[in-house]
Amino acid sequence: MPTYKFFALYKKPEDVPAFLEHYENVHAPLARKIPGLQKLVVNRITANAFGGDAPYFLIAEMHFESKEDFDAAMASDENRATGKDAMQFAKGLITGLVAESD
Amino acid sequence: MPTYKFFALYKKPEDVPAFLEHYENVHAPLARKIPGLQKLVVNRITANAFGGDAPYFLIAEMHFESKEDFDAAMASDENRATGKDAMQFAKGLITGLVAESD
Numbered sequence: 001m002p003t004y005k006f007f008a009l010y011k012k013p014e015d016v017p018a019f020l021e022h023y024e025n026v027h028a029p030l031a032r033k034i035p036g037l038q039k040l041v042v043n044r045i046t047a048n049a050f051g052g053d054a055p056y057f058l059i060a061e062m063h064f065e066s067k068e069d070f071d072a073a074m075a076s077d078e079n080r081a082t083g084k085d086a087m088q089f090a091k092g093l094i095t096g097l098v099a100e101s102d
Numbered sequence: 103m104p105t106y107k108f109f110a111l112y113k114k115p116e117d118v119p120a121f122l123e124h125y126e127n128v129h130a131p132l133a134r135k136i137p138g139l140q141k142l143v144v145n146r147i148t149a150n151a152f153g154g155d156a157p158y159f160l161i162a163e164m165h166f167e168s169k170e171d172f173d174a175a176m177a178s179d180e181n182r183a184t185g186k187d188a189m190q191f192a193k194g195l196i197t198g199l200v201a202e203s204d
């Protein structure tokens with residue numbers, strides 16, 4: 001059964017503590033309200049494996065059980081609120097990718 | 103308990119079928135031999151959520167149970183062989199990131 005995911009890749013913000021404070025206390029709680037969300041996985045990037053600065057600071061994954069759940073989630077008011085929040089606190093830092101996984 | 107991950111982000115290759123053929127039949131089997139690997143998750147990117155072309159075509163995740171397992175895996179001959187293969191078939195396409203996840 002494939003899993004449907006939304007990946008949010010965040011570049012490093014200027015103010016890391018303020019970003020994390022908002023992410024943990026406002027953004028992640030908003031995301032966790034999205035209907036059909038199986039889990040939110042937050043990956044903190046610790047290094048660029050091939051040297052130099054890592055192009056991202058944090059990669060979040062929202063997992064959904066089916067394409068139908070994913071589509072319904074994306075169309076929800078809760079997702080709209082989460083996206084609106086991201087466009088504010090992570091403006092210019094976020095890349096959003098849709099994925100299908102085995 | 104945190105999970106330790108290696109993310110491999112691949113840009114879209116020129117020859118998608120040849121890339122996938124190599125990925126599935128050569129690269130993924132090499133990666134699966136890396137000692138301590140809990141699982142290899144292959145995420146096929148289907149869309150850029152915010153419009154336009156997606157900056158990546160495929161995101162692979164290698165999961166490890168602990169920092170010790172991760173470090174041992176990275177130092178293994180099997181990882182060296184996997185990395186060498188990546189540097190050939192995915193030269194210029196791959197970004198490797200180390201992450202810690204909840």
